[in-house]
Amino acid sequence: MALHVRGVVLPDDEVRDLWLVGDRVTFTPVPGAVTVADRGFVLPGLVDAHCHPGIAPGSVPITSLDQARELARIDRDAGVLAIRDAGSPFAYPELEDEPDLPRLARAGRHVAPPRRYLRGIAVEVEPAEVPAAVTEQARAGNGWVKLVGDWIDREVGDLAPSWDAETVAAAVAAAHAAGARAAVHTFSEVGVELMVRAGVDSVEHGTGLSPDLVDEMARRGTALVPTMINIATFGDIAERAAAKFPGYAKHMLALRDNFPAVVGAAYEAGVPIYVGTDAGGGIDHGLAAEEMLLLHERAGMSPVDVLAAASWRARDWLGFPGLVEGGLADLVVYPTDPRTDLRVVRAPERIVLRGRLLR
Ligand SMILES: [Zn+2]
Numbered sequence: 475m476a477l478h479v480r481g482v483v484l485p486d487d488e489v490r491d492l493w494l495v496g497d498r499v500t501f502t503p504v505p506g507a508v509t510v511a512d513r514g515f516v517l518p519g520l521v522d523a524h525c526h527p528g529i530a531p532g533s534v535p536i537t538s539l540d541q542a543r544e545l546a547r548i549d550r551d552a553g554v555l556a557i558r559d560a561g562s563p564f565a566y567p568e569l570e571d572e573p574d575l576p577r578l579a580r581a582g583r584h585v586a587p588p589r590r591y592l593r594g595i596a597v598e599v600e601p602a603e604v605p606a607a608v609t610e611q612a613r614a615g616n617g618w619v620k621l622v623g624d625w626i627d628r629e630v631g632d633l634a635p636s637w638d639a640e641t642v643a644a645a646v647a648a649a650h651a652a653g654a655r656a657a658v659h660t661f662s663e664v665g666v667e668l669m670v671r672a673g674v675d676s677v678e679h680g681t682g683l684s685p686d687l688v689d690e691m692a693r694r695g696t697a698l699v700p701t702m703i704n705i706a707t708f709g710d711i712a713e714r715a716a717a718k719f720p721g722y723a724k725h726m727l728a729l730r731d732n733f734p735a736v737v738g739a740a741y742e743a744g745v746p747i748y749v750g751t752d753a754g755g756g757i758d759h760g761l762a763a764e765e766m767l768l769l770h771e772r773a774g775m776s777p778v779d780v781l782a783a784a785s786w787r788a789r790d791w792l793g794f795p796g797l798v799e800g801g802l803a804d805l806v807v808y809p810t811d812p813r814t815d816l817r818v819v820r821a822p823e824r825i826v827l828r829g830r831l832l833r
Contacts, residue, residue: 524750528562
């Protein structure tokens with residue numbers, strides 16, 4: 475059944491009538507369509523650009539499709555209608571076309587050095603095997619691969635890069651040759667520098683970014699997905715590690731404290747920033763609105779830029795067309811203008827996914 479939606483459509487900021495026929499949007503009236511909203515502010519469905527439906531709470535790999543469904547539905551019910559899966563230990567290509575699940579841009583498994591990431595999550599390989607592992611994970615995903623760029627090195631007692639520059643360059647080249655973009659987990663100053671200069675497509679977290687490197691990212695068009703909601707938990711990580719690794723604990727706290735300024739500097743420099751929560755990576759699902767509010771309140775992004783980072787700009791980046799003629803019939807409706815008071819994103823009044831009214 476065709477649906478009809480009328481409201482102020484963002485980003486154009488015009489009152490429009492949209493008709494949703496099957497999975498698509500049209501501006502041509504459809505007789506008999508059912509009106510599901512006749513006022514309010516209409517946005518292309520939100521995107522969580524860093525999410526892990528394949529990792530259950532406690533950083534435990536899922537073991538069934540139903541678990542991934544359940545986790546993705548929590549995000550969906552918060553208005554997230556597209557997810558970039560930033561690494562999953564469990565492949566679920568079957569869920570890409572499921573009518574009641576968010577659209578999925580997927581990496582395969584994380585690629586990391588041996589014993590240098592959360593247990594049981596990554597494919598752990600020696601440097602020489604990295605390009606082949608990346609190629610394989612590019613095939614397992616649908617457009618992305620996920621590299622672990624740095625992690626605690628227990629011998630050093632601090633964060634250290636996963637690989638040397640040559641290995642990183644080979645990893646990025648393998649991803650691109652396989653038609654995938656490379657996203658990289660990085661916390662440290664040294665790690666992020668190696669990764670950006672090697673030409674990765676998106677920096678995940680990026681707590682170690684310097685002003686110079688932020689300029690380099692802007693020049694290259696490298697994306698940043700800050701996951702501020704995750705970085706705020708560094709205090710817990712530091713506390714657990716402090717007795718054994720005091721240097722690491724101190725480093726993590728310094729990175730946490732400086733992070734709002736880092737994201738603010740990236741924003742000022744024109745780095746493309748997207749909303750990602752790291753749900754599954756120690757963070758609950760369904761918190762995209764909270765990440766949006768942090769980007770505004772702590773990093774100084776304007777409400778409209780936060781909305782772009784969570785909606786139309788993120789959809790463009792991932793290849794999910796928005797509310798244009800022939801675009802995808804995914805939208806959220808808010809009762810008041812989110813540009814005036816962003817807090818309304820916590821409670822979408824209507825959610826339409828793939829042309830079906832969910833709320
Ligand atoms: Zn993650």
